[in-house]
Amino acid sequence: xxxxxxxxxxxxxxxxxxxxxxxxxxxxxxxxxxxxxxxxxxxxxxxxxxxxxxxxxxxxxxxxxxxxxxxxxxxxxxxxxxxxxxxxxxxxxxxxxxxxxxxxxxxxxxxxxxxxxxxxxxxxxxxxxxxxxxxxxxxxxxxxxxxxxxxxxxxxxxxxxxxxxxxxxxxxxxxxxxxxxxxxxxxxxxxxxxx
Numbered sequence: 001x002x003x004x005x006x007x008x009x010x011x012x013x014x015x016x017x018x019x020x021x022x023x024x025x026x027x028x029x030x031x032x033x034x035x036x037x038x039x040x041x042x043x044x045x046x047x048x049x050x051x052x053x054x055x056x057x058x059x060x061x062x063x064x065x066x067x068x069x070x071x072x073x074x075x076x077x078x079x080x081x082x083x084x085x086x087x088x089x090x091x092x093x094x095x096x097x098x099x100x101x102x103x104x105x106x107x108x109x110x111x112x113x114x115x116x117x118x119x120x121x122x123x124x125x126x127x128x129x130x131x132x133x134x135x136x137x138x139x140x141x142x143x144x145x146x147x148x149x150x151x152x153x154x155x156x157x158x159x160x161x162x163x164x165x166x167x168x169x170x171x172x173x174x175x176x177x178x179x180x181x182x183x184x185x186x187x188x189x190x191x192x193x194x195x
Contacts, residue, residue: 071190074129078186081122081138085179088115088145095152096165096172112149119145130189137185144178 091112098108119142126138148171155164 070129074131075190077122077125077129078134078189081119081126082183082186084115084118084122085141085145085182088112088119088149089176089179091115092145092149092152092172092175095149096168116146116149133185134182134189137182141178141182144175148172148175 091108094108095112123138123142127135130138148168151168151171155168
């Protein structure tokens with residue numbers, strides 16, 4: 001007996017071989033496509049994450065730069081304000097030392113006008129970029145300085161009563177205290193404490 005394989009088995013094996021080869025090739029292509037798709041999706045997600053982080057870093061850098069810029073502007077405004085008030089304080093001291101009659105020293109009056117204008121400009125600048133507490137402190141100090149100078153002007157124009165110069169000297173300490181409180185507020189605004 002010879003073993004003979006029927007033709008349909010051979011054909012069936014041939015068809016299965018072709019189908020297996022095609023199925024393997026198509027399956028491999030499908031698996032490779034899925035892997036490539038997952039890799040591409042992962043790369044896209046990584047790119048989006050990197051872009052988002054870059055945008056956040058750039059935004060943080062810009063925010064930091066802006067905060068630094070405005071902090072520097074505020075520092076300059078506070079410094080200008082303190083310097084202007086110190087100049088006006090010197091003028092007020094000189095006026096107090098030289099309480100005069102109506103025909104007094106015009107140079108001192110000119111110094112006072114210049115100091116007053118510089119203080120007004122500095123207070124306006126603080127009003128634009130200062131904190132609420134600093135704005136209030138600058139305005140209160142300006143008000144007290146202005147009132148004090150006005151009292152000196154009135155006395156110079158109308159004449160001094162005997163006890164008025166002594167009272168003005170006492171009031172000068174209150175004006176000086178207001179200035180010190182403003183300086184403390186400016187320092188606190190920058191986190192330097194109250195010294």
